[in-house]
Amino acid sequence: MKPGTLYGLGLGPGDPDLMSVRADRLLRAARHVAFFRKAGRSGQARRIVNGMLHADAIEFPMEYPVTTEIPVSDPGYNAALSAFYTDCVAHLRALIESGEDVVVLCEGDPFFFGSFMHIYTRLRDHVPVEVVPAITGMSGAWTATGHPVTWGDDILTVMMGTLPEETLATQMSSSDAIVVMKIGRHIEKVKSALKQAGKFDAAWLIEFASMPNQTVQKLADAGDKITPYFSIIVVHGQGRRP
Amino acid sequence: MKPGTLYGLGLGPGDPDLMSVRADRLLRAARHVAFFRKAGRSGQARRIVNGMLHADAIEFPMEYPVTTEIPVSDPGYNAALSAFYTDCVAHLRALIESGEDVVVLCEGDPFFFGSFMHIYTRLRDHVPVEVVPAITGMSGAWTATGHPVTWGDDILTVMMGTLPEETLATQMSSSDAIVVMKIGRHIEKVKSALKQAGKFDAAWLIEFASMPNQTVQKLADAGDKITPYFSIIVVHGQGRRP
Numbered sequence: 512m513k514p515g516t517l518y519g520l521g522l523g524p525g526d527p528d529l530m531s532v533r534a535d536r537l538l539r540a541a542r543h544v545a546f547f548r549k550a551g552r553s554g555q556a557r558r559i560v561n562g563m564l565h566a567d568a569i570e571f572p573m574e575y576p577v578t579t580e581i582p583v584s585d586p587g588y589n590a591a592l593s594a595f596y597t598d599c600v601a602h603l604r605a606l607i608e609s610g611e612d613v614v615v616l617c618e619g620d621p622f623f624f625g626s627f628m629h630i631y632t633r634l635r636d637h638v639p640v641e642v643v644p645a646i647t648g649m650s651g652a653w654t655a656t657g658h659p660v661t662w663g664d665d666i667l668t669v670m671m672g673t674l675p676e677e678t679l680a681t682q683m684s685s686s687d688a689i690v691v692m693k694i695g696r697h698i699e700k701v702k703s704a705l706k707q708a709g710k711f712d713a714a715w716l717i718e719f720a721s722m723p724n725q726t727v728q729k730l731a732d733a734g735d736k737i738t739p740y741f742s743i744i745v746v747h748g749q750g751r752r753p
Numbered sequence: 754m755k756p757g758t759l760y761g762l763g764l765g766p767g768d769p770d771l772m773s774v775r776a777d778r779l780l781r782a783a784r785h786v787a788f789f790r791k792a793g794r795s796g797q798a799r800r801i802v803n804g805m806l807h808a809d810a811i812e813f814p815m816e817y818p819v820t821t822e823i824p825v826s827d828p829g830y831n832a833a834l835s836a837f838y839t840d841c842v843a844h845l846r847a848l849i850e851s852g853e854d855v856v857v858l859c860e861g862d863p864f865f866f867g868s869f870m871h872i873y874t875r876l877r878d879h880v881p882v883e884v885v886p887a888i889t890g891m892s893g894a895w896t897a898t899g900h901p902v903t904w905g906d907d908i909l910t911v912m913m914g915t916l917p918e919e920t921l922a923t924q925m926s927s928s929d930a931i932v933v934m935k936i937g938r939h940i941e942k943v944k945s946a947l948k949q950a951g952k953f954d955a956a957w958l959i960e961f962a963s964m965p966n967q968t969v970q971k972l973a974d975a976g977d978k979i980t981p982y983f984s985i986i987v988v989h990g991q992g993r994r995p
Contacts, residue, residue: 592995753834
């Protein structure tokens with residue numbers, strides 16, 4: 512039996528019109544479509560492709576056993592996720608070995624953070640795999656601000672809001688352009704780090720970049736706003752501009 | 754007269770199949786297509802769209818007056834480029850004000866380095882502008898390596914090979930994942946900085962990512978290879994992986 516192929520399909524920042532031509536074509540033809548989601552939710556990745564799936568597509572939602580219920584530092588967190596990925600992979604591998612192609616939907620770019628890589632590393636030595644890169648969520652975010660993020664020789668640092676405040680502040684101080692992802696409940700810590708680095712007034716907050724509910728504002732104007740986990744903060748570089 | 758629109762059209766890393774659905778549609782319909790190139794060359798952006806332009810498309814090549822003939826630090830460099838951008842913009846603005854849409858081809862993502870932003874900042878207050886984000890060249894590069902670039906809470910730093918060696922080494926030391934762009938004749942300096950930061954053996958060299966002439970190798974295996982300006986060096990992060 513000739514095996515199928517596992518496709519890590521980057522969906523881009525959220526607007527289906529920003530998917531690549533290749534991703535669009537593979538998605539519309541796919542008979543098996545897998546995606547991650549939080550239990551009880553429809554899932555952001557699945558929502559992005561609403562109305563695009565083949566009439567015969569069989570969906571395989573992969574529901575995280577934990578998200579924020581256990582701290583990431585707890586050994587139980589990694590153990591629970593590891594068991595979960597093992598289960599997901601067993602199902603996908605069986606499908607692919609039976610000759611079926613399987614598309615795994617990936618928000619943003621499959622190799623830039625995200626969960627696909629945990630499937631990828633477990634399957635790459637066993638079945639054919641193809642990764643389709645995509646526009647990152649951060650690219651959607653800086654485009655939404657209407658200002659280029661990097662000029663000339665600017666240094667760009669990308670970091671997660673989950674990092675300690677001191678790490679954030681140090682990195683922010685030594686970089687020209689800054690992207691902070693995974694904001695959510697970390698927003699006050701991120702704000703404080705930006706202030707320490709003297710970059711708070713230059714920061715922008717982007718929610719749902721490229722999606723119908725997109726919001727874009729200076730972070731200083733956001734007040735005590737509660738913002739989603741997938742919000743992005745951008746500080747633009749100020750490099751050479753002839 | 755209703756003005757046309759200036760489109761900053763991100764082409765992505767080079768494979769036309771990786772352009773966004775929106776970019777592909779706009780490009781194929783465009784009647785005015787502008788692009789940068791070095792004098793005497795066909796130009797990388799123009800090459801990417803070979804065979805995709807409308808039969809009636811009018812092309813407007815914008816040829817850099819200098820590239821590496823004058824050091825970037827020379828005031829003459831900025832002055833020459835500034836005059837060049839002023840000329841380009843006058844032509845584009847006249848077209849748009851006469852009611853024509855104009856597409857400017859941008860390698861990679863229009864707001865992530867590159868030359869489009871110099872057109873953009875000069876025209877954004879005068880004519881309608883739409884920026885179409887794209888897959889970055891670096892995303893094409895890390896996808897080509899077959900390894901995810903960032904995991905968990907990894908910090909990613911993106912820098913230009915044109916920076917001083919000490920700046921490169923310092924940034925490399927304090928980051929998990931690293932991307933260095935614009936390599937070319939800076940390769941020995943970048944190698945030395947990677948060695949200082951203890952990351953030389955983990956580095957990959959990618960040339961012409963996603964294009965037919967793509968090459969991917971460990972930097973340590975590249976020997977004294979002469980590599981193009983648009984080569985990219987990637988060091989993958991080693992973050993949390995359940």
